[in-house]
Amino acid sequence: METVSQSIQGIPLNHYILLSAIIFTIGVIGVLIRRNAIIIFMSVELMLNAVNLLLTAFSVYWGDASGQVFVFFIMALAAAEVAIGLAILTMIYRNTNSTDINILNRLKW
Amino acid sequence: MSALITITILALLLLYLGLFKAKKALLPVALIGLMVALVLSLMEWDSNAAPIFSNMMLYDRFAVAFSGITIFLTILIIALSKDYFERISSNVAEYYALILFSLAGIILMVSYHNLSMLFIGIEIMSVSLYILAGIKKRDFASNEAALKYFLMGAFSTGILLFGVTLIYGASGSFDLEGIKQYILKDPTAVSPLLYTGITLLIVGLSFKVGAAPFHFWVPDVYEGSPSLISAYMSTVVKVAGFAAFLRLIMFSFAPLQDFWIPMIIGMSVLSLLIGNVTAVYQQHFKRMLAYSSISHVGYMLFAIIALNGSSDNAVFVYAAAYSVATIIAFGVLILLQGQVGNDSFDSFNGLARKNPFLALTLTIAMLSLAGIPLTAGFIGKFMMFSKALSSYHIFLVVFAALNAMIGIFYYFKVIVAMYFKEEDRKELIVPVYFKLVLGFSALVTIALGVYPDFIASLI
Numbered sequence: 321m322e323t324v325s326q327s328i329q330g331i332p333l334n335h336y337i338l339l340s341a342i343i344f345t346i347g348v349i350g351v352l353i354r355r356n357a358i359i360i361f362m363s364v365e366l367m368l369n370a371v372n373l374l375l376t377a378f379s380v381y382w383g384d385a386s387g388q389v390f391v392f393f394i395m396a397l398a399a400a401e402v403a404i405g406l407a408i409l410t411m412i413y414r415n416t417n418s419t420d421i422n423i424l425n426r427l428k429w
Numbered sequence: 430m431s432a433l434i435t436i437t438i439l440a441l442l443l444l445y446l447g448l449f450k451a452k453k454a455l456l457p458v459a460l461i462g463l464m465v466a467l468v469l470s471l472m473e474w475d476s477n478a479a480p481i482f483s484n485m486m487l488y489d490r491f492a493v494a495f496s497g498i499t500i501f502l503t504i505l506i507i508a509l510s511k512d513y514f515e516r517i518s519s520n521v522a523e524y525y526a527l528i529l530f531s532l533a534g535i536i537l538m539v540s541y542h543n544l545s546m547l548f549i550g551i552e553i554m555s556v557s558l559y560i561l562a563g564i565k566k567r568d569f570a571s572n573e574a575a576l577k578y579f580l581m582g583a584f585s586t587g588i589l590l591f592g593v594t595l596i597y598g599a600s601g602s603f604d605l606e607g608i609k610q611y612i613l614k615d616p617t618a619v620s621p622l623l624y625t626g627i628t629l630l631i632v633g634l635s636f637k638v639g640a641a642p643f644h645f646w647v648p649d650v651y652e653g654s655p656s657l658i659s660a661y662m663s664t665v666v667k668v669a670g671f672a673a674f675l676r677l678i679m680f681s682f683a684p685l686q687d688f689w690i691p692m693i694i695g696m697s698v699l700s701l702l703i704g705n706v707t708a709v710y711q712q713h714f715k716r717m718l719a720y721s722s723i724s725h726v727g728y729m730l731f732a733i734i735a736l737n738g739s740s741d742n743a744v745f746v747y748a749a750a751y752s753v754a755t756i757i758a759f760g761v762l763i764l765l766q767g768q769v770g771n772d773s774f775d776s777f778n779g780l781a782r783k784n785p786f787l788a789l790t791l792t793i794a795m796l797s798l799a800g801i802p803l804t805a806g807f808i809g810k811f812m813m814f815s816k817a818l819s820s821y822h823i824f825l826v827v828f829a830a831l832n833a834m835i836g837i838f839y840y841f842k843v844i845v846a847m848y849f850k851e852e853d854r855k856e857l858i859v860p861v862y863f864k865l866v867l868g869f870s871a872l873v874t875i876a877l878g879v880y881p882d883f884i885a886s887l888i
Binding site for chain 2: 337375421
């Protein structure tokens with residue numbers, strides 16, 4: 321365990337922050353520009369994983385385990401959200417035969 | 430704390446009742462269980478509460494007051510659900526259980542003392558609500574509402590979590606007290622990560638409460654969801670989201686006021702403007718209520734802008750007044766949709782002649798939402814405006830007063846339709862449960878408006 325922490329600490333913290341920020345931004349852009357509900361869903365997972373990475377890095381740098389425990393909470397939540405999200409997508413696919421979010425525009429103004 | 434345990438066990442009990450086909454027992458058991466939870470939570474009223482469960486939660490007066498009001502509102506909404514879910518599907522026990530699970534998440538949200546509990550509370554609440562928004566499986570609008578709510582909810586959770594992570598990175602703690610100590614140590618030299626973290630956290634939470642410019646999902650989701658669930662989302666969930674927001678800022682971020690106050694002022698002004706102006710152009714009652722809920726978030730943000738020891742009280746009064754009036758409006762809406770099949774303003778024509786009781790309660794609700802004196806809504810607005818004035822935000826108050834006048838215009842559209850437009854219509858049948866809830870809520874609205882003292886300095 322000691323060696324893992326040491327090797328994580330071998331890289332400056334700023335690199336982790338930058339990497340996570342880039343992955344997170346890719347996720348945000350994916351949510352905003354993609355039109356397929358499943359891809360949007362994957363982009364959200366990307367955002368959550370960027371958060372997980374950053375939490376682990378901070379946790380090692382602070383020498384505090386609570387950050388890593390938080391990662392487990394996020395993973396559990398991501399699994400629950402996948403279950404709900406895919407169920408909702410299946411329900412919509414049965415009614416419309418499509419997962420494109422552009423047909424979901426009947427509610428407006 | 431025992432309220433949280435009671436609600437969770439109650440939800441499991443209801444699932445078992447559904448399993449053993451005891452459908453008649455569902456509603457009474459849910460109502461009695463929630464009343465027990467309400468009493469249990471009020472019994473924990475303690476001004477010297479200490480954090481429990483290794484500093485995870487703090488059941489102080491703020492938490493007791495807000496869990497009390499959310500449980501109370503849930504009782505009113507569940508009482509309206511008589512025969513409502515049966516029309517949608519034959520498996521009704523799950524719906525009650527899901528509402529109660531989301532209420533359990535809400536109790537966590539108003540009593541957290543650690544950011545991980547905030548996150549878990551929000552997620553327990555949201556995941557149940559994603560399902561509830563889509564329970565009309567064949568209805569296209571309900572499908573769309575569920576998907577939009579789900580995608581927006583998951584997206585905002587990601588943003589919120591990134592904010593939490595950055596705050597952890599700066600301060601080394603998820604604990605509200607720890608973060609506060611870190612900021613107080615040297616407020617001028619906090620890490621830039623913390624500022625980014627606060628911004629992202631505020632953005633994530635404003636998605637959840639539906640404050641402009643992060644409001645665009647609100648009208649679609651409220652309109653598409655089944656009306657009873659919309660009532661739940663626009664009252665209980667909104668109050669809880671706001672309580673969580675306020676608790677975070679009051680506990681931890683108060684020393685950094687200069688940084689976040691401009692953001693909140695911008696959000697408040699935008700919410701007022703977008704909510705009120707767009708509501709004027711609505712033709713349908715339900716969508717009008719959705720926009721009006723955005724504008725009420727704008728008023729409630731005043732308490733955060735003028736943050737001091739009594740902000741929690743002002744939010745509490747405003748939230749209670751707004752929620753009770755909104756429940757009346759949704760109660761009438763459910764009856765109207767069920768029996769007329771339409772919720773445009775024209776379908777209210779001549780309601781006062783056939784259903785004087787419904788028209789009277791709805792009028793009281795609309796007056797309260799518009800903030801006319803002698804109703805609870807006036808007291809709420811009065812407290813908010815006086816708070817903002819006490820911190821010299823004069824232009825903000827003038828702007829809000831102008832918006833309140835626009836509000837009167839669209840709320841009175843309903844009253845005018847009910848009383849002054851004649852139309853031949855059939856009398857709506859009002860079940861006993863509806864009569865009780867509507868009458869009681871109207872009484873509460875008037876009582877708070879005439880005699881506000883007994884809740885105005887509660888917390």
